[in-house]
Amino acid sequence: MERIMALTTSAPKGGLSYGKIHLPINIEGKAKIKPVYTGLCGTDRAEIAGGLPFTYNPVGQDYMIIGHEAVCQVLDIEENNFGIKSGDYVVPVVRRRGSCINCRIGRPDNCSDVDHDIREAGIRGLDGFNAEYFYDTPENLIKINERSMLKVSALTEPVKxxxxxxxxxxxxxxxxxxxxxxxxxxxxxxxxxxxxxxxxxxxxxxxxxxxxxxxxxxxxxxxxxxxxxxxxxxxxxxxxxxxxxxxxxxxxxxxxxxxxxxxxxxxxxxxxxxxxxxxxxxxxxxxxxxxxxxxxxxxxxxxxxSVDGSKKHYLNAIQHLEKWNYSEGGAVNKLITGIYDPDDTGIFMEKPSDEIKSIIKW
Ligand SMILES: [Zn+2]
Known part of the structure; x- marks a missing residue:
């Protein structure tokens, strides 16, 4: 059985550990993805502190990989209709479609039954992205076109x-x-x-x-x-x-x-x-x-x-980040105020003063 390094918590009670885990069992996809940068946000810190009662571990696990903001590289992917190939850089979506009518039309951001219908990577019943590598489905990956903007692309999820x-x-x-x-x-x-x-x-x-x-x-x-x-x-x-x-x-x-x-x-x-x-x-x-x-x-x-966003908002986010990177000079880059290693776990516990966005380099 494959074992990988990952940052995990136990939802909803919290805690944080960085170590080897068995490759999660709830993964359905065949696209093998490796994070390049993951973003850290208040949700991650609140989860670790045990302050988010609506979070839960994936079925059959007593832990959950944390993190829902990431830019990743595709290591291996089957042929797909979304134009994603091995070597591409992608952002995986957080919220996964359920079966309500809004989810079925591609708008899980407007899900009619969030508590029961959907899963969210690193938040609700699905592993997140702070892992050495993981598997996902092509449908849930958004391709980054501008490779020179990899670091800034870690902001795609919040921008959506x-x-x-x-x-x-x-x-x-x-x-x-x-x-x-x-x-x-x-x-x-x-x-x-x-x-x-x-x-x-x-x-x-x-x-x-x-x-x-x-x-x-x-x-x-x-x-x-x-x-x-x-x-x-x-x-x-x-x-x-x-x-x-x-x-x-x-x-x-x-x-x-x-x-x-x-x-x-x-x-x-x-x-x-x-x-x-x-x-x-x-x-x-x-x-x-x-x-x-x-x-x-x-x-x-x-x-x-207004909560979350759908796949089209991720695509818009990428376009706008490219635009802002051009129109606002270096200001977008400056929003990333710290880059950390996965084993710098202290950053998850304490927010540096003047932090805007801390990211982890994998
Ligand atoms: Zn739904």
């Missing part, structure tokens, strides 16, 4: 969330004229709550729309983050100290904190849109006031949730 959220925004904003009278978003403001990696990626997208972009948090930022913020012409303010813009047209929340979100809802302009992306199951309940509801109703505010 941005692509989905912006699709949601475009649909929601259609009910009135959202652009200015010059047909553009040039005079529109976008406020991004949070300053983590996902928040930065939303900022790149809003910049591409040519909106005026603000990022906010309840504390000051370190030098490294402020430098990137300046470089991409985004304005940052600490909302404990400063007021920020009077009115905004689009709010994107990456904090998942209800009190924080409600603090900003009344900043939205008429016909404004708020996209909620962040989640925080541990946040305390926040009452919503009658005045908040009046404001939301009278201003035609739309609040939309």
């Amino acid at each position: 969330n941005v692509m989905k959220a912006l699709e949601v925004f475009e649909k929601l904003s259609e009910r009135s004229i959202f652009t200015g009278d010059d047909s553009t978003y040039l005079l529109k403001n976008c406020l991004i709550i949070g300053t983590g990696s996902e928040a930065f990626l939303y900022a790149f997208m809003a910049r591409e729309y040519r909106m005026k972009v603000y990022m906010t948090n309840r504390h000051e930022l370190g030098e490294q983050k402020m430098k990137i913020i300046d470089e991409i012409s985004v304005s940052f303010y600490n909302y404990m100290k400063d007021q920020g813009p009077d009115k905004v047209d689009l709010i994107i929340d990456t904090s998942g904190d209800p009190a924080t979100i409600m603090r900003f809802v009344r900043k939205l302009n008429y016909n404004g849109v708020a996209i909620m992306f962040g989640t925080n199951g541990a946040a305390s309940d926040t009452p919503i006031s009658g005045n908040d509801i009046n404001y939301i109703v009278e201003h035609n505010i739309t609040i939309g949730g």
